[in-house]
Amino acid sequence: MTPLWTSDEIAAAVDGTASAAFAVSGVAFDSREVGPGDLFVALKGEATDGHKYIDTALAAGAAGVLVSEPVEAPHVLAADSFFALQALGRAARARTEAKIVGVTGSVGKTGTKEALFQALDRAVPGHAHRSVKSYNNHVGVPLSLSRMPAASAFGIFEMGMNHSGELSALTQLVRPHVAIVTAIAPAHIEFFASEDAIADAKAEIFEGLEPGGTAIIPFDSPQYDRLRRHAERFAANVLSFGMGRDADIRAVEAVPAAQGGTLVTAKLPTADICFTVGAPGEHWVTNALAVLGAVEAVGGDLAAAGLALAELPGLAGRGARTTLYVQGRDALLIDESYNANxxxxxxxxxQLGKEKAARRVVVLGAMKELGHRSAELHAALAEPIAASGVDYAILVGEDMTPLAERLEGQVAFAHVPDADSAKALILSKVQPGDAILVKGSNSVGLSCVVAALADGGKA
Structure with missing residues (x-):
């Protein structure tokens, strides 16, 4: 098997010195994620120092370590391990001939990244690479790049930000051939003056486009014109996607599929395609349109992409669906516990409002980083809650107080202080035939509610 990196290649990439000859098959900076044959990058942070965990990484099977201090282990010594990781990511990008896609947006970027990976990997199994989890920041992006095999045909990288200028730096590392903005929403509005300012920051992804590159932007967004102006400065091609008639990639028809999901007829610049999106919800239809636009832009196989979209698995914390067994009958658990805006x-x-259920139940955690608009935006959730026919709501956290006040007398609800309280309450309230949506910002910790429900009633 061809190694991912040899010690000599690592040393050359990071301007470091190898203590011995070794080869690695993977890269990790968290000692808990190290596997046999990995390179462990010992990063120094504000709270901890990765050099303290070198023995743990070696015990887990690390073949070598990237350090900024000499150690008694096979290693490459560099001046600064953080900058060395960035340099290794740049070297990985420089040595590959893969077509690279960058994905950002206020919502949908992880799901779109995963769907695009499945769509491209379906045609060339084992030759598509993507960032895992939500490794989308100044550490996660170079890590994901450094893990990309040189012989990859495609690379898909998620890029996130919560301040202006962050995407500008990340896109210069990734240097995508195709850059996707999924959607603009008041996520991280605490750090921005307006949603227009968020759009400007997301549009920084276009700055790193390779010559001849393609920008893919959401046609139905209120910030469409703004995004397009940014894209046209850097992209040779700008494609829009959405439901509007003038979108370059649009859904001509979208109807419920017999086995769940949505049957879509889409028009692309060079083809028409009929396919099924396995994941339910209108947002997944628009995500799929962006995916197809990117597949076409990098010369991928549209037919294989359509098959992959039909079989797209639900992602933990981002729409995974689990059938529970409650008192002899099924109940549905929808896990959206990772993020919320x-x-x-x-x-x-x-989407919950479209589910056939005896009751629709929600466990909703606070939406973070909304700044001075937090009260307004939480209270505004009363409208979609009522429209979706929610029968019972559990609201989690102090930030939910404005919503609790708005729901008074409209919907049966409980307001609890934390995730543990929500867990105890929902376990006592779940009934046969329920459809239960659990959604909140990751910091609220609603994954424990999902785990408790799944452990207690998985079919």
Whole structure:
């Protein structure tokens, strides 16, 4: 098997010195994620120092370590391990001939990244690479790049930000051939003056486009014109996707599929395609349109992409669906516990309203980083909650107080202080035939509610 990196290649990439000859098959900076044959990158942070965990990494099977201090182990010594990781990511990008896609947006970027990976990997199994989890920041992006095999045909990288200028730096590392902005929403509005300012920051992804590159932008967004102006400065081609008639990639028809999901007829610049999106919800239809646009832009196989979209698995914390067994009958658990903002809350609540269920139950955690608009945006959730026909709501956290006040007398609800309280309450309230949506910002910790429900009633 061809190694991912040899010690000599690592040393050359990071301007370091190898203590011995070794080869690695993977890269990790978290000692808990190290596997046999990995390179462990010992990063120094504000709270901890990765050099303290070198023995743990070696015990887990690390073949070598990247350090900024000499150690008694096979290693490459560099001046600064953080900058060395960035340099290794740049070297990985420089040595590959893969077509590279960058994905950002206020919502939908992880799901779109995963769907695009499945769509491209379906045609060339084992030759598509993507960032895992939500490794989308100044550490996660170079890590994901450094893990990309040189012989990859495609690379898909998620890029996130919560301040202006962050994407500008990340896109210069990734240097995508195709850059996707999924949607603009008031996520991280605490750090921005307006949603227009968020759009400007997301549009930084276009700055790193390779010559002849393609920008893919959401046609139905209120910030469409703004995004397009940014894209046209850097992209040779700008494609829009959405439901509007003038979108370059649009859904001509979208109807419920017999086995769940949505049957879509889409028009692309060079083809028409009929396919099924296995994941339910209108937001997944628009995500799929962006995916198909990117597949076409990098010369991928549209037919294989359509098959992959039909079989797309639900992602833990981002729409995974589990059938529970409660008192002899099924109940549905929808896990959206990883992230939440006003746009994604509305989309998932609308989908909940379409579920056939004896009761629709929601466990909703606070939406973070909304700044001075927090009270307004939480209270505004009352409308989609009512429209979706929610029968019972559990609201989690102090930030949910404005919503609790708005729901008074409209919907049966409980307001609890934390995730543990929500867990205890929902376990006592779940009934046969329920459809239960669990959604909130990751910091609220609602994954424990999902785990408790799944452990207690998985079919």
């Amino acid at each position: 006003p746009l994604s809350m509305g989309a998932t609540l609308r």
